[in-house]
Amino acid sequence: MLERFGIGKTEGWLLLVIALICLFLSLTTDTFATLVNICDILNYSSVNIIFAAGLLVVLVAGGIDISFAVGASVVQYLAVSLLIWMGGGNWALGFALAIVIGFGLGALNAALIYHFRIISIIVTIATFNLFFGLLMFFTSGVSIxxxxxxxxxxxxxxxxETSVGWAEITLPVLVMAVVVFATWLLLRRLTVxxxxxxxxxNTEGARRLGINxxxxxxxxxxxxxxxxxxxxLMQAHYAQEVVPNALYGRELEVLAxxxxxxxxxxxxxxxxxxxxxxxxxxxxxxxxxxxxxxxPYAFRMIVGFIILVAISLSGERMGLLSIGRRHVKAAGASR
Structure with missing residues (x-):
């Protein structure tokens, strides 16, 4: 029945579980079902949903990337520093800088994976540490x-205004909606x-079909x-500060x-x-x-458990490493 509305089996189960958890929390806490808390969840989750939309594209393409959260930290620090150096800038310039710098960091991962035939998980572990190390070295961990x-x-x-405070929806939610819509267009409406x-x-089949x-x-x-x-950039706007390690660790939540x-x-x-x-x-x-x-350590255990279950059910006997091997073979065959 849910298929009529474009909701698959997995999405249906998730909706059911979310509904049950929300019911439980509504009965056991006084603040969960308030408009203020709901808006807070939406505002906080918007940054992670932007991450999730981008990561989905990589996973759909058969790759994996765990460096994106650290990359976002690098982008926000570089972009804000450049904007201050240029006299302040504006939203248009800020968005342009964030997208260009971020695309450049992603392109670096793509180049290492495709041209040097390195497994994607290994590349992004390396760039995760490279990006974070360089950021902390040059900034000394000092916030802006x-x-x-x-x-x-x-x-x-x-x-x-409610009896327990102000409920607000902020700019990151709008940016999230635009990113989600653009990603939907990319994956579902465009040939690419x-x-x-x-x-x-099927990487080899795609190569034979002439896909670049x-x-x-x-x-x-x-x-x-x-x-x-x-x-x-949205994290910097929401927090009203740039903290070099503020996004460190988000990659596991989003991947899970x-x-x-x-x-x-x-x-x-x-x-x-x-x-x-x-x-x-x-x-x-x-x-x-x-x-x-x-x-909060209980939450980290839940995230780790979800990742283990997902890997076990992914159908890939060799786990993450098999993803990279397919790309290596395809890159070699196309040369």
């Missing part, structure tokens, strides 16, 4: 608090989207990089959410709805644990 006026001024799209699915499902595997690599990892850049939503680690399968529902399930769980006063 004096942001340009336009970036530090909160953009509120909706606000409503079908090519990404084809490459993830190199271009698909740059598109997938560049798209994730651009999304990460926007997420980094996207694979929980049905994206196959071997490539060729995944939906935006599933990724968003997976992310919302994790965000609601984290929020519920906080409201119940349960240790």
């Amino acid at each position: 608090y004096d942001l340009p006026d336009w970036l530090s001024r909160r953009v509120i799209l909706f606000e409503h 989207g079908r090519q990404l699915f084809a490459m993830g499902d 595997l190199g271009a698909m690599h740059y598109l997938a990892y560049g798209w994730l990089g651009g999304c990460a850049g926007l997420a980094g 959410a996207v694979v929980l939503g049905g994206a196959r680690l071997g490539g060729g399968r995944g939906t935006l709805l599933g990724a968003i529902l997976g992310l919302m399930l994790i965000s609601i769980t984290q929020n519920g644990l906080n409201l119940l006063g349960i240790s």
